Amino acid sequence: MSLKDTPTIQRYADGDIIVSEGIVSNNAFIIIEGKVNVTKKVDKKSVLINTLKAGDVFGEMGLISQTVRSASVVAVGNVTIGVIEKEQFNRLVEQLPDDVRLVVKALVDRLRFTSEQLSRIGLELEKTRSVISSFSINQ
Incomplete structure (x- = not known):
């Protein structure tokens, strides 16, 4: 897929939310310029x-x-x-053979599960660092 296939261009400023966790997926996006942070909520x-x-x-x-x-x-x-509009994306995915589509879906499901687990591990690591830091300050 090339940028010519993505006629809609959007611009965002620092701190703008482009995608919100938990909202229904309607589009995919290609970053043309700049950077974004991807975050996940774990235990609020x-x-x-x-x-x-x-x-x-x-x-x-x-x-x-x-x-x-x-x-x-x-x-x-x-x-x-x-x-990348949902309809455009679906047309591209429909061109894939059925078995390839099943593999891609399985990979996405596993990636979603792995991301969830890594987010939880990251939160636990942050809590552990905080506890260790508090011991260093108190001594």
């Missing part, structure tokens, strides 16, 4: 999962698995993205 706390840059794609997991957004995406500085 936001955990940084990844930082994406120009050329990276996000939002595809929800379209493939037909589920809600698994994470939030926030602009870091000024960001320009190309929007």
Whole structure:
């Protein structure tokens, strides 16, 4: 897929929310310029999962698995993205052989599960660092 296939361009400023976790997936996105942070809520706390840059794609997991957004995406500085509409995305996926589509869906489901587990591990690591830090300060 190339940028000519993504006629809708959107621009965001630093801190703007591009995608909200838990919302129904309607589009996927290609970062044309800038960076974004991908975060996931775990136990009411936001955990940084990844930082994406120009050329990276996000939002595809929800379209493939037909589920809600698994994470939030926030602009870091000024960001320009190309929007891949759900219908356009589905047309591309429908061109794949059935067995390949099943493999892609299985991979997305596993990635979603892994992201959830890593987010929980990240939160536990942060709690552990906080406890260790409090011991260092008190002594």
